[in-house]
Amino acid sequence: MNYSFEASDDGVTDAIERYLEIRNRLDGEGGDWGELADLLTDDAVYVDCAWGRTEGKAAIAQFLRTAMVGIDFVNPVDFWAADGPRVMVKWRQVLPGRKPDGGLWQQSAVTTLIYAGGGLFRYVEDLLNVTHCIEDIVESGWQGGPGFNAPPARPDRNFDPSAT
DSSP: OOOOOOOSSHHHHHHHHHHHHHHHHHHHHOOOGGGGGGGEEEEEEEEETTTEEEESHHHHHHHHHHHTTTOOOBOOEEEEEEETTEEEEEEEEEEEEEOTTSOEEEEEEEEEEEEEETTEEEEEEEEEOHHHHHHHHHHHTOOOOTTOOOOOSSOOOOOOTTOO
């Protein structure tokens, strides 16, 4: 189910729709997750709860390509909302398979984006409960696919959009 609240700047709505189209396509078909960086400014910041902070469009594209190798989770979007240039996307990370009770191995997640204008975002932050994720990975027996890369042990967790 997708709900959206119109942003005060119609450019935000168009940009988030492009973001979701790319994200949904990659989630369903696979492909180059670095493509999401095409929607970012050259000096954008991306903060991932496991991988930490990455600065710059090219570095973010490379980070996404590295982080998504061997991952077969799906990430359905439940809804998005915007308040001016600030956008929140509520989604779930769903691991393959089913729990013994038939339920899904899934975690609640949120992405925050800040719109910069011109169809581009300047900030992206992905949050989910990594402890819950790890518990589900261990209990489900999930294994990364070929080329899987684990996040760094001590990433830069600075989530300040203005810090460079």
